Amino acid sequence: MCLAVPGKIISISGEDLNRVGRVSFANVIKEVNLAYVPEAQINDYVIVHVGFALSKVDAEEAQRVFGYLEEMGDLEELYMTEQEQGGGA
């Protein structure tokens, strides 16, 4: 029930509470109410739940976990190297 799916806004019409968009979910297109994401524009991604966009996906923030992983990857290499060298004292 709390499952919401990210989709891309293809077109927008209407205003305020009746602002709706055609949103593409991997080529399946559905009409979605955009009243709650007034800042969302065409080509933005939104999270959609029961026909309503609840949040705009922040593209920059979406990358953060991958930056985090890269840092962890570096730390991991360090850890593995220490292990190979017989570990810390």
Added chain:
Amino acid sequence: MKYIDEYRDAKAVQRFSRAIKRITTRDWTLMEICGGQTHAIVKYGIDELLPQGITLLHGPGCPVCVTPVELIDKGVDIAGMPHVIFTSFGDMLRVPGTRGDLLTAKSRGGDVRIVYSPMDALKLAQANPDKQVVFFAVGFETTAPANAMAVYQAKRQHVENFSILVSHVLVPPAIEAILGAPDTRVQGFLAAGHVCAVVGYEEYFPLAAKYHVPFVVTGFEPLDIMQGVYMLIKQMETGRAEVENQYVRCVRREGNLPAQKIVQDVFQIVPRKWRGIGEIPYSGLGLRDDYALFDAEKRFGVADYTADESPDCMSGAVLQGKLTPHQCAAFGTLCTPEHPLGATMVSSEGACAAYYRYRRQEIQHG
């Protein structure tokens, strides 16, 4: 699909698995609230990627599961009334009441229809002025903005043949009930990402401080959950009890303000009974007086129902993380998706349904 596939990358998930093993020095018990997260964990075997000492409990974040049995009975009765079109999300249809479920009502001649969105129900009402269209408004904070909008528009457009049967519940009071219970084992929470996308996560700060328990707002893909668990364990290992946000791409601290505004216009906080748990004060949403006309319970005179649960059904304990589905005597025998005893076996987010679908046999850790 963008914003999904990259969060299912196996190598990245494994990397978090190794990182978690590196930082974990003792046993910890965590709880994820949301049924959607429960399903992802069981489906992708995420709990098997964690060190053995980490226990993941499944919480009551399944609004279908916690809808009181008498509310199902109300729905069944309304659906059986003449000139009524009863509409609902799909997974409510097979939740057992004491006199059958909504599908039974349909087989007895009731006009019961599945809708994807509450706005579809509103459109049905506009298209069928000679019928009463009722929408079963079940959900957590995630669904409240959609349900509120349907009623908000119904009032402004004078759609008088539309009404909703409300079963809305709120997450933070359930968390407080779990944390306040004398036998609580939960030491950290993965907070439900989409609930927080709507209401923000301000409410968790006082809970974290009062009970000294960390919260991490978490998404729903495997990578999100692994990162959420990593962040939670990191806090617990260093004795911290803070509120952090893993699901930054969708959740802002203040949540969605336009959505909150409509919800607050239409709904007010009320006590609610949680199936298998009992009444929790301030834990639900009900229609405000301005919108009382749209309350199906009043319109159809079904407000005063009471009912008792099946004694074999352990849903309540499962919903509070006190029992796993495998520990229930009826699991897989008396109770299966084809003939469920309780809602946790019916709902797409129920723990019992998840275990039945993905983990019929209990996994023995070597």
